[in-house]
Structures are given as structure tokens and as C-alpha cells.
Amino acid sequence: xxxxxxxxxxxxxxxxxxxxxxxxxxxxxxxxxxxxxxxxxxxxxxxxxxxxxxxxxxxxxxxxxxxxxxxxxxxxxxxxxxxxxxxxxxxxxxxxxxxxxxxxxxxxxxxxxxxxxxxxxxxxxxxxxxxxxxxxxxxxxxxxxxxxxxxxxxxxxxxxxxxxxxxxxxxxxxxxxxxxxxxxxxxxxxxxxxxxxxxxxxxxxxxxxxxxxxxxxxxxxxxxxxxxxxxxxxxxxxxxxxxxxxxxxxxxxxxxxxxxxxxxxxxxxxxxxxxxxxxxxxxxxxxxxxx
Amino acid sequence: xxxxxxxxxxxxxxxxxxxxxxxxxxxxxxxxxxxxxxxxxxxxxxxxxxxxxxxxxxxxxxxxxxxxxxxxxxxxxxxxxxxxxxxxxxxxxxxxxxxxxxxxxxxxxxxxxxxxxxxxxxxxxxxxxxxxxxxxxxxxxxxxxxxxxxxxxxxxxxxxxxxxxxxxxxxxxxxxxxxxxxxxxxxxxxxxxxxxxxxxxxxxxxxxxxxxxxxxxxxxxxxxxxxxxxxxxxxxxxxxxxxxxxxxxxxxxxxxxxxxxxxxxxxxxxxxxxxxxxxxxxxxxxxxxxxxxxxxxxxxxxxxxxxxx
Numbered sequence: 173x174x175x176x177x178x179x180x181x182x183x184x185x186x187x188x189x190x191x192x193x194x195x196x197x198x199x200x201x202x203x204x205x206x207x208x209x210x211x212x213x214x215x216x217x218x219x220x221x222x223x224x225x226x227x228x229x230x231x232x233x234x235x236x237x238x239x240x241x242x243x244x245x246x247x248x249x250x251x252x253x254x255x256x257x258x259x260x261x262x263x264x265x266x267x268x269x270x271x272x273x274x275x276x277x278x279x280x281x282x283x284x285x286x287x288x289x290x291x292x293x294x295x296x297x298x299x300x301x302x303x304x305x306x307x308x309x310x311x312x313x314x315x316x317x318x319x320x321x322x323x324x325x326x327x328x329x330x331x332x333x334x335x336x337x338x339x340x341x342x343x344x345x346x347x348x349x350x351x352x353x354x355x356x357x358x359x360x361x362x363x364x365x366x367x368x369x370x371x372x373x374x375x376x377x378x379x380x381x382x383x384x385x386x387x388x389x390x391x392x393x394x395x396x397x398x399x400x401x402x403x404x405x406x407x408x409x410x411x412x413x414x415x416x417x418x419x420x421x422x423x424x425x426x427x428x429x430x431x432x433x434x435x436x437x438x439x440x441x442x443x444x445x446x447x448x449x450x451x452x453x454x455x456x457x458x459x460x461x462x463x
Numbered sequence: 464x465x466x467x468x469x470x471x472x473x474x475x476x477x478x479x480x481x482x483x484x485x486x487x488x489x490x491x492x493x494x495x496x497x498x499x500x501x502x503x504x505x506x507x508x509x510x511x512x513x514x515x516x517x518x519x520x521x522x523x524x525x526x527x528x529x530x531x532x533x534x535x536x537x538x539x540x541x542x543x544x545x546x547x548x549x550x551x552x553x554x555x556x557x558x559x560x561x562x563x564x565x566x567x568x569x570x571x572x573x574x575x576x577x578x579x580x581x582x583x584x585x586x587x588x589x590x591x592x593x594x595x596x597x598x599x600x601x602x603x604x605x606x607x608x609x610x611x612x613x614x615x616x617x618x619x620x621x622x623x624x625x626x627x628x629x630x631x632x633x634x635x636x637x638x639x640x641x642x643x644x645x646x647x648x649x650x651x652x653x654x655x656x657x658x659x660x661x662x663x664x665x666x667x668x669x670x671x672x673x674x675x676x677x678x679x680x681x682x683x684x685x686x687x688x689x690x691x692x693x694x695x696x697x698x699x700x701x702x703x704x705x706x707x708x709x710x711x712x713x714x715x716x717x718x719x720x721x722x723x724x725x726x727x728x729x730x731x732x733x734x735x736x737x738x739x740x741x742x743x744x745x746x747x748x749x750x751x752x753x754x755x756x757x758x759x760x761x762x763x764x765x766x767x768x769x770x771x772x
Contacts, residue, residue: 185502188516194501199772240500314771331771335497348733362752365730369761380766383733403733404768410749410760412641413535447533454526461519 180331181338191336200242200314200332204272207238211274218265220279220289225262225296227277230255243316243333244268261319262293262300263307270394271308290394299355301391301400302347302384309382309402310343317343324371329380341380341406342372348385369407379407553595554602555587557611562625563588564603573600576644576711580653588647589625590635592616597636630753631701631725637758638723642707648700648722652713698738700724700748721747726761736763 182190214235218227228248231239236256239245244267245258260268268275269289277284279292294300303326310317316330318339325342344358359365359381372379383403388396553573555564566578566585573595578587587595593616595601603611621629626647638645646652703719705711724739731739731750740748750761 196772198501201772237500310768313768315768329768333497333499333501335499336501359730362728362730362754366752380768385733404766405733405736406762406764406766408762408764410762412638412643412760447530450529451526454522458519458522461522462516 180340183336183338191332195332195336198241198332200316203238203242204314207235207242207244208272208274210235210238211268211272215276216274217276217278217283218260218268220265220277220284220292222280223296225265225293225300227260227265229258229260229275231258232256241333243318243330262297263304263317266290266293266304267308267311271311287393291392294391299345299347301396302345302352305384305397305400306343306345306382306402308397323375323377324368325377325379328377339377342368342375342377343380343382344368346381346383348383349387351386351388351391365407369409373409381405381407552600552602554604555592556604556606556608558586561586564592567604571600575713579646579650580713582655588627589616589620590627590632593620593632594636594639628725630751633753633756633758634723634725634751635702638704644705644708644711644716645723646703646705646716646719648703652716698724698735699742700739701751703746704749719746721749723760724748724750726750726752731763740765 180192182192182195184190185194211231214232216229216231218229220227229245233254233256236247236258239258240247244264245260248257248259250257265275265277266289269277270286277289284292293304297303307317307327310327310329316333317327318330318334320326320328320342323342326345327343328339329341329343330339331337346357346359347355348357359368369379381404383405385401385403386396386399387401388399390396553569553571554567556567557564563579563586566574566587569585574585577591577595578585580586587601592601592603596603596613596616603616605611619625620627620632627635635645700722702723704721704723705716706720722743748762750763752759752761
């Protein structure tokens with residue numbers, strides 16, 4: 173089932189028109205490609221924090237704009253002129269390093285190899301392999317992926333820059349298979365699943381579950397990433413009453429019954445009067461505000 | 464709120480060029496405010512126009528929100544009134560071998576969308592019996608002609624021997640009260656009596672074709688077969704659900720709007736989901752979770768996120 177039915181909710185600019193055209197003029201794939209070649213050319217090195225998962229990266233102003241546009245990292249307010257500093261999360265660092273191959277990473281002044289970087293990130297966070305696989309799965313399809321922790325999810329996914337469009341998905345990553353050990357995976361009990369569903373619904377996002385399954389036995393090197401498979405499913409709530417209302421055709425009314433018709437007409441007449449009056453008054457108010 | 468944020472933006476931009484996306488102005492509701500790195504700083508804010516647009520949009524949404532419950536209330540009252548009418552009580556007699564009740568006389572139009580026909584006779588299964596009896600629309604009799612009370616009816620449902628469970632009954636009731644038309648999965652609405660006659664029902668979905676038994680001996684076999692399948696993988700849809708439709712005919716019901724599968728004590732695994740989906744033949748699948756009588760419906764749809772430009 174292709175996910176285009178609802179359509180993205182574009183934000184609006186000051187002229188009242190939505191940003192769909194602006195996003196179309198700047199496809200994410202070209203922004204990322206430009207970022208990749210620019211960073212590669214400068215041979216930049218990100219500095220990884222010792223115990224943690226974050227890294228800092230200094231870039232020039234043009235690269236800063238590209239990082240912002242591609243929604244990687246967060247700019248750090250800094251008085252230094254001519255150079256911009258960014259803070260990158262674990263998945264972002266590894267994506268720039270391993271996915272786009274456009275930066276190097278050092279820790280305690282020592283350049284890290286691919287294996288060392290992978291080990292460092294995995295030891296800082298047990299779930300890094302599946303989180304990164306999900307992150308790179310979405311980024312490689314040119315979705316913008318940011319942390320979703322404030323919404324009770326692992327990630328939030330946007331069709332383009334978060335300033336241009338509301339995010340459609342709250343993403344929860346679920347590892348599947350013995351290779352992932354005794355992790356406390358998400359969504360294994362109803363209270364957790366319904367909690368995730370409610371949290372995402374309250375911020376108008378669809379819950380997207382990415383199940384990462386493995387056919388090999390070890391996650392000790394980034395080579396395992398090729399073997400991991402991502403399965404996409406959404407969990408949505410269906411309201412029986414609303415569906416009935418929205419998909420109604422005139423023929424769907426219950427079988428007509430003489431006694432029932434009379435009651436129905438009286439009820440309908442009384443309440444439509446109220447509703448009509450209310451609608452008219454509110455419409456006048458709206459009209460007055462708009463013009 | 465938008466005015467305060469706009470002036471905050473202007474101060475930020477004044478400080479350092481390129482700091483345009485230090486987007487960390489988190490507002491009280493937790494929704495981040497993102498600065499737009501695609502626009503120049505030239506355009507001044509016209510916040511009053513913005514404010515008016517936002518307010519009128521909010522007002523429109525409020526109107527729609529208020530209208531919906533009132534309309535729903537009206538529709539449900541109408542549905543309930545039809546169901547509570549006292550002079551449409553039917554009579555049905557329990558037939559143990561069939562695991563169902565044979566309808567002796569039926570009043571009103573409920574029979575158009577309830578019960579299955581076998582060999583010209585109408586039969587109600589346990590969830591239908593329970594639903595109708597609760598509404599006072601059924602007089603339920605045993606072999607001797609004595610009335611069977613609610614306690615025994617609930618016992619038959621909860622016992623699980625007749626192809627229904629307590630949770631499934633809650634789901635059935637919830638949808639039936641909203642006017643949906645519900646039948647058991649893979650149980651034809653109507654069948655001919657002749658056991659040698661092969662089924663010509665084009666909507667038949669059971670894998671084997673010797674389904675042409677009548678309700679009295681056939682349904683028992685049908686239920687046994689389903690119960691056996693349940694033991695093997697326990698995973699199949701429970702009901703076929705059709706939208707409310709005054710023109711519904713058991714002789715040609717069409718494809719259901721969706722199939723409904725009951726959820727159990729834990730969320731389904733990916734394997735379980737795929738097993739049930741394989742039995743759906745392309746018809747949409749929904750799941751029902753019952754928590755202490757509260758019925759909710761979920762979909763676990765497989766999707767494929769598009770590759771974006």
C-alpha cells in the first residue's frame with residue numbers, strides 16, 4: 173500500500189501560500205548531494221564525545237546552510253566569525269561518515285576507523301544498530317529524520333525540512349530476532365503500544381513501526397547493516413462511528429419503518445434548526461474576521 | 464504567540480548570519496518552532512494578517528467539531544429506536560447439533576441482516592442470539608418450549624464452544640448497534656439444502672469445496688473445522704463486516720467492507736499479522752481489542768514509504 177493517500181501537510185508562508193512549491197524547487201536529494209560533495213572537499217573531522225553519542229563539527233557558512241537545509245544536526249550559537257559549529261547526533265554522525273562518506277570522526281584527538289566508530293556508538297547505546305538501520309533506511313529515501321523522543325517515539329519523519337512541512341510519522345523501531353539479544357523491545361504489551369498510539373495521535377502523527385529483522389548472527393561490525401531488513405507498518409485507530417458517517421451514501425439508512433419515520437422527522441427538525449442557526453452565526457463571524 | 468516568535472526570530476538573525484536554523488525555540492506545547500533556512504531575511508512579518516487567518520481557521524475547525532457529535536447522536540437514536548421496538552420480538556429454538564437457534568417466527572426487518580439461511584430456514588448464532596435477547600427482540604426457547612434466560616445465553620457465548628468468545632461478542636455488539644452488518648468469517652449467508660449440490664456461491668472462500676451441507680448438520684461441521692483451524696494457528700479473521708445498507712441482500716452480499724480479527728493478550732507479532740493477512744484475499748483487515756468492555760479498533764497496515772525526490 174503506497175503511502176501517498178493522505179498527502180503531506182505543508183506549512184504556509186507569510187503570503188498565505190503553502191511551501192509545497194518551495195520544497196519542489198529544492199529536492200532533498202540535491203541538497204544532500206551538494207552537502208556531501210562540499211563536506212568531502214573540505215576533509216572535515218567531527219569530534220566525538222568520550223562517553224556520549226554526540227559529536228561537534230565546524231563548517232563554513234555555505235556548508236552550514238546546507239546542513240540546515242538538509243536538517244542534519246543543530247547549529248550551536250557561537251561568536252566565532254566565519255565558522256559555524258554544529259552538534260550531531262549518533263545516527264547523524266554515522267550517516268555522514270558511513271552513509272555519505274563525507275566526514276571523518278575523531279575522539280580524544282585520535283581519528284577513528286569504521287570499526288572503532290561503530291563499537292563506540294554501540295557501546296554508548298545498546299540499540300544503535302537497529303536505530304541506525306531505521307534512520308538510514310528513511311534518509312536513503314530522502315525523508316528527513318529527527319529525534320522523536322519528545323513525542324515518545326524514536327524518530328519523527330518529515331517529507332522535507334521541518335520548517336516547510338508538518339511531520340507525518342512518529343517512528344518506533346522494533347528489533348526482531350535473537351541477534352538483538354534480550355533487549356526490552358517496544359510494543360510488546362498493549363499498554364506500551366496503545367501509549368505510543370495515543371502519544372503520536374495527540375500530535376497529529378501516524379505511528380510508523382519499523383521492524384528491523386536480521387538473518388545473520390552478529391552485530392559487531394557495520395557490515396551487518398546490509399543484512400538487516402526493515403519492514404514498514406503503520407498502526408492506526410479506526411473509529412467505527414466516524415467511518416460510518418464519512419462513507420455514508422443516501423441508501424445506507426436503516427430499513428424504513430412507518431413508526432420510525434415519524435420519530436426521526438421530529439427529532440431531525442428540532443435539531444437541524446439549532447445547528448443551522450449556529451452555523452449561520454459562526455459563518456458571519458468568520459467572514460467578518462477574514463475581510 | 465506567532466508575534467512573539469517572529470520578534471524572537473528577528474533578534475536571532477540580527478546576531479549572527481547563518482544562525483537561521485538554531486531552531487530550538489521550543490514552545491509550551493512541545494511543538495518545536497523551526498526557522499526556515501530556505502527564505503531570505505528580507506520579508507517583514509505581517510503578523511496581523513497571520514493572526515486573523517489562524518483565528519478564522521480555528522473557528523471553522525471548532526464548528527465542524529461541534530457539529531459531528533450532534534449528527535452522530537441523531538443517527539444513533541434512530542438506530543436504537545428501531546432495535547428497541549417491542550413488537551418486533553422474534554422466536555427462536557435452540558438446536559444443539561447446529562450450535563445455533565432455528566428461527567420459528569420473525570418479525571420486523573432484522574432478519575434481512577441477521578442470521579444465516581440454510582435450506583430455507585433462518586438460524587441465529589450465539590452472538591446474534593445474545594445481541595437480540597439483550598434488546599428484548601428475541602424469545603429464546605429450548606426443545607420443550609421453555610424460555611432460555613440471559614444467564615444461559617451468556618454462558619453459551621463465554622463458553623467458547625459455539626464459535627464465539629466473550630470479546631468477540633463485545634465487538635459484534637458494538638458494531639451492530641452502529642448499524643453495521645456482520646457475519647462470521649467464511650460462513651455463507653445462505654446455502655441450498657441439497658448436500659450433493661456443489662456450492663455456487665461465488666464468494667466462497669473456504670479452501671475445500673464440499674461445503675454444501677445444510678445448517679443443521681453442516682454448521683456443526685463448519686464450526687468444528689474452524690475450531691480445528693484455530694487450534695493449529697489460532698489466527699484467522701472472526702467476522703466479515705459490511706457498511707450499513709438498507710439494500711443488503713443475503714443472496715448477493717458483495718464483498719465485505721473489511722474483515723475483523725480479534726486481538727489477544729499481547730500485540731500480534733509480524734509473523735502473526737502476515738498469517739492472518741494471507742487469509743484476507745485482498746479485503747481490508749481491521750483488528751479489535753477489547754479492554755474490560757471497552758472496544759477499540761486498530762489497523763496494522765503494511766506500507767511502503769515512497770522514495771522522495
